[in-house]
Amino acid sequence: MWKSHPKALPYLFLSEMWERFGYYLMIGVFTLYLKDVEAGFAMTEKEASDLYGTFIALVFLTPFIGGLVADRYLGYRKSIVLGGLMMGAGYFMMGIHSLTMLYIAMTLVIVGNGFFKPNISTLLGNFYSTDEYRDKKDEGYNIFYMGINVGAFICNFFGAALQILLGWQYAFMAAGIGMFIGVVVFLLGTKHYTGFDQKKGTQEGDMPFYKIVLFILVPSVVFGIIGWFLKGVQSEVNLDSSIFGSDSTDAFIFACIPVIYFYASLYFKAKADEKRPIGALLSIFAVVILFWAVFKLNGSALTTWADRYTDRQVTGTTEKVFSTLVQSKEITYAKAETELYDEQFRLQKENGEVKKTIDYPVYFRNVAPEKLPEEGTKISVWATNLSQSINPGWVIILTPLIVAFFTYLRSKKKEPSTPTKIAFGLLISALSVLVMVAAVNIGSNGTEKVSVWWLVANYGIITIGELFLSPMGLSIVSKLSPKNITALMMGGWFLSTSIGNKLSGVLASMWDTYDDKANFFWVNFGLLMFATLLMFALVKNLNKVMREKGIN
Incomplete structure (x- = not known):
């Protein structure tokens, strides 16, 4: 696999693998930690989802500035190392149980990712810009993407074991160690x-950095503050009078306005031969926002589904394997406790209240009566955050198959263009949501737990869509971007991811407002189908732009 690719690929593959090990380990336990009433911060579902959405949104917003700084001043290598060290320190600090330290740690991760993420992807793309490797760019990004998911798959086993045995802080420490290993690799x-890490400096026509600070960054902060304090109409479902669901969402959306304006200005001020490629990229960025909005529910709504509505009991040989790996924990069935929860839940719904002391429903409250154990019986259940390994597990399995599939089509000269792959990726992702609609119906809208195979199937289908879309997005940015702003445009790809991530948090925060959970998933299906139709409408023009650039 490696022989036909640049010698740098294994190092970039492994460093990204360890970086994602740390990031996804942290993400896998983040909302569970926030909602833990004993060792966490006892947040409600809405509070945890809102903070999670804001966090992952900002994590993918900073690559905009990180890519720009690398392009002009630091170069890619220094930026990647700096970002990795900041993220590693942030993960370690998350283990300190203090809300202030949590926010400081999140800030380090947010800024660090801004330096790391766009620049390692851009550095990889530079190796495939030569004639020797140009035709293997899509394949190279697919291999790189598999590295991301190897780290994302194995990390949750470490996270579950450390959290069960030693506590949350040790899980976060493991994330930090993983990040530091990635920097060393x-x-x-x-x-x-050498020769691919050269900073490009400020080119003719580029906006000077001080103007970016004055006209983009400072306005973003100001707009964010305005968004935080600006109020809408108060109602029973909008008690804090926010405009878009919460003060943090308002602040984020307003803060994005100057950044979006900046990217629009790149198009209007571009040279004639660069205008159409930049326009093509910006249109793709806009469409894939909706993909990320649904895909990133894995760390919020789908984790809640795994925690509350999925049968996580393990027995027999499976129980022995999980117990050996310290990935399961024992819980005792107490009928009185279950009935007490049901009564509290009924009262809080009647009164429109959310009680932080019952964020975690009793496991047995929606187990079918015939499957309930006897009073006082202990059962073993697998740790909720292991559900986070299903998606990367599928990526590891499916990536070689999809690479082989496109290689075969290429040999027959029938390989679809990169924009066409992205369009089909959106369509396949939309179909995955229908699996969750079926799961809700099978479980009688959450009154009974359902098999984990529904989650496995959902993740399997959306993973195919992801592999058609995400690595292809990285590839097309590298192909179409003007050379002097490659990392900056890579930052634009991550900006769209950022906005989608925040929208994902908004969607997840509404989970408890849907009495019929199927409607929650129907909304997601509608968003993805809308994005699919938009992308197919754009494909013809996007393919034309790529032919003009002499690329596939």
Whole structure:
């Protein structure tokens, strides 16, 4: 696999694998930690989802500035190392149980990812800009993407074991160690980056950095503050009078306005030969926002589904395997406790209240009566955050198959263009949501737990869509971006991811407002189908732009 690719690929693959090990370990336990009433912060579902959505949104917003700084001043290698060190320190600090330290840690991760994420993807793309490797760019990004998901798959087993045995802080420490290993691996490959890590400096026509600070960053902060304090109409479902559901969402949306304006200005001020490629990228960025909005529910709504509505009991050989790996924990059935929860839940719904002391429903409250154990019986259940490994597990399994599939089509000269792959990725992702609609109906709208295979099937289908879309997005940015703003446009891809992530948090925060959970998933299906139709409408023009650039 490696022989036909640049020598730097294994180092970038492994460093990204360890970086994602740390990031997804942290994400896998983040909302569970926030909602833990004993060792966490006892947040409600809405509070945790809102903070989660804001966090992952900002994590993918900072690549805009990180890519720009790398392009002009630091170069890619220094930016990647700096970002990795900041993220590692942030993960360690998350283990300190203090709300202030949590926010400081989140800030380090947010800024660090801004330096790391766009620049390692751009550095990889630089190696495939030569004639020797140009035709293998999509394949190279698929292999790189598999590295991301190897880290994302294995991390949750470590996270579950450490959290069960030692506590939340040790899980976060493991994330930090993983990040630091990623930095070391990246540095070991330094000699292979020569000639591809050159910073491009400020080019003619580029907006000076001080103007970006004055006209983009400062206005973003000001707009964010305005969004935080600006109020809408108060109602029974909008007690804090926010405009878009919460003060943090208002602040984020307003803060994005100057950044979006900046990217629009790149199009209007571009040279004639660069205008159409930039326009093509911006249109793709706009469409894929809706994909990320649904896909990133894995860390919020789908984690809630795994926690509350999925049968997580393990027995027999499976129980022995999980117990050996310390991925399961024992819980005792107490009928009185279950009935007490049901009564509290009924009262809080009648009174429109959310009681932080009962964020975690009793496991047995929606187990079918015939499946309930005897009073006082202990059962073993697998840790909720292991559901986060289903998607990356599918990526590892499916990536070689999809790479082989497109390689075969290429040999027959029938390989679809990158925009066409993205369009089909959106369609396939939309179909995955129908699996969850079926799961809700099978479980009688949450009154009975359903098999984990519904989650496995949902993740399997959306993973195919993801592999058609996400690595292809990284590839097309590298193909179409003007050379002097490649990392900046990579930051634009992550900006769309950021906005989608925040929208994902908004969607997840509404989970409890849907009495019929199927309607929650029908909304997601509608969003993805709308994005699919938009993308197919754009494909013809996007393909034309790519032909003009002489690329596929």
